[in-house]
Amino acid sequence: MSMSDKARHSADEWVGKGKEAVGKATGDEELEREGRVDQAKAHVEKAGDALKDAFHKATGRD
Numbered sequence: 001m002s003m004s005d006k007a008r009h010s011a012d013e014w015v016g017k018g019k020e021a022v023g024k025a026t027g028d029e030e031l032e033r034e035g036r037v038d039q040a041k042a043h044v045e046k047a048g049d050a051l052k053d054a055f056h057k058a059t060g061r062d
Helices: 003-027 029-059
Strands: none
Touching: 003 029
């Protein structure tokens, strides 16, 4: 997994946290929900990254 993908997934997570915080602060439930969805997507992508890394490590592939 490339570092740029990992960085993008981390950035997506932080964007989601920001949206959720702004949504809570302004009472915008839709924005808050969108932030939680963005965070969930980022977590799934990060889990996929970890799985790919583990597979490559186990098989000796880089």
